Amino acid sequence: MENKQIDLLFKVLKILDKKGVLKHLVVAGSWCMFFYTLYFQKKQPIASLRTRDVDFLVPDPKSLKTNIDLPELLKSLGFLIDYRGEQGYIRLVHPEFFIEFLVSEKGKGIKKAFPLPKLGLNAQALRFMDILYLKTVTLKTRRIKIKLPHPACFVLHKIIIFTRRPEKEKREKEVKQIDRMLDLLGREGKANTLKKFFIKLHPEWRKKIINNLRILNKNNIIELLQ
Amino acid sequence: MAIKGVLEEELKNSLRLRKSYEQALAKLPKGSLVKKKIKGHEYYYLLLREQGKVKFIYKGKKVSPDTIKRYKETKQLRAKYRKLLSESRKQIKFLKQSLKNGK
Numbered sequence: 146m147e148n149k150q151i152d153l154l155f156k157v158l159k160i161l162d163k164k165g166v167l168k169h170l171v172v173a174g175s176w177c178m179f180f181y182t183l184y185f186q187k188k189q190p191i192a193s194l195r196t197r198d199v200d201f202l203v204p205d206p207k208s209l210k211t212n213i214d215l216p217e218l219l220k221s222l223g224f225l226i227d228y229r230g231e232q233g234y235i236r237l238v239h240p241e242f243f244i245e246f247l248v249s250e251k252g253k254g255i256k257k258a259f260p261l262p263k264l265g266l267n268a269q270a271l272r273f274m275d276i277l278y279l280k281t282v283t284l285k286t287r288r289i290k291i292k293l294p295h296p297a298c299f300v301l302h303k304i305i306i307f308t309r310r311p312e313k314e315k316r317e318k319e320v321k322q323i324d325r326m327l328d329l330l331g332r333e334g335k336a337n338t339l340k341k342f343f344i345k346l347h348p349e350w351r352k353k354i355i356n357n358l359r360i361l362n363k364n365n366i367i368e369l370l371q
Numbered sequence: 372m373a374i375k376g377v378l379e380e381e382l383k384n385s386l387r388l389r390k391s392y393e394q395a396l397a398k399l400p401k402g403s404l405v406k407k408k409i410k411g412h413e414y415y416y417l418l419l420r421e422q423g424k425v426k427f428i429y430k431g432k433k434v435s436p437d438t439i440k441r442y443k444e445t446k447q448l449r450a451k452y453r454k455l456l457s458e459s460r461k462q463i464k465f466l467k468q469s470l471k472n473g474k
Contacts, residue, residue, distance in 0.1 A: 225392065240455050312376060
């Protein structure tokens with residue numbers, strides 16, 4: 146089942162690449178863990194638990210120049226449009242996975258879907274997404290380039306958001322991912338990069354991260370960051 | 372515990388997915404376009420099933436290439452959606468069973 150899922154994911158990525166959209170996107174969410182396994186050339190998956198949601202972050206929606214109708218393009222692969230919630234966020238669904246688009250929530254935030262007319266769909270605006278594109282890394286695989294958040298940015302984002310998860314199980318999943326990623330950064334000798342990106346964050350966000358690390362009893366990471 | 376949460380979320384997703392494919396299938400135009408050769412002449416018919424009976428609805432001697440293309444695409448899409456609907460049903464069964472066994 147997994148190979149089928151991954152093959153379909155790469156079909157979608159190739160379509161996005163061919164249409165000149167992929168370079169404007171950053172993979173977000175638990176699928177990053179899958180791509181980090183490839184990025185760090187690990188034989189074993191960094192994390193085996195992930196949902197079917199493949200999230201694409203659009204750091205700069207204005208950078209999208211070409212008009213495409215993504216739902217129509219993916220229709221032949223069997224994807225359907227699913228409208229979620231009162232705001233009508235569009236999700237492209239398929240039994241193998243779902244595709245969602247995200248943008249960074251600015252200011253007081255918006256309570257409606259963020260339109261992405263160049264892609265023929267909309268996105269959900271979420272807080273703290275800026276952390277994910279503070280620094281990105283590029284994975285070159287199967288003749289395409291996929292942008293991922295720098296692993297340190299990914300883990301800082303996870304640390305800041307895990308307490309915002311109302312469901313206990315989702316919080317546990319986030320904590321597992323934080324542990325795996327901190328472990329990976331340590332093993333790859335990249336633990337110091339955490340501080341590099343941490344100091345670039347808004348003081349309020351830094352405070353939140355420190356508080357959340359206290360909840361997780363990660364005193365060694367607090368020491369590293371301060 | 373985290374795995375239970377993921378399974379529950381995936382079950383919700385699969386139930387929505389099943390509904391979406393059922394709705395998409397219901398929205399597709401019914402029937403397939405077929406060409407019959409009768410006494411050396413070709414005629415187009417719309418072949419469909421209504422209340423368990425097979426019906427041929429006469430469409431004419433000539434049908435525009437656009438119509439032929441549309442019916443061909445619909446047929447492909449219907450087959451695809453049926454396959455994916457079946458997959459989502461299997462996922463629901465699997466997820467329900469996994470959640471039941473994990474209790």
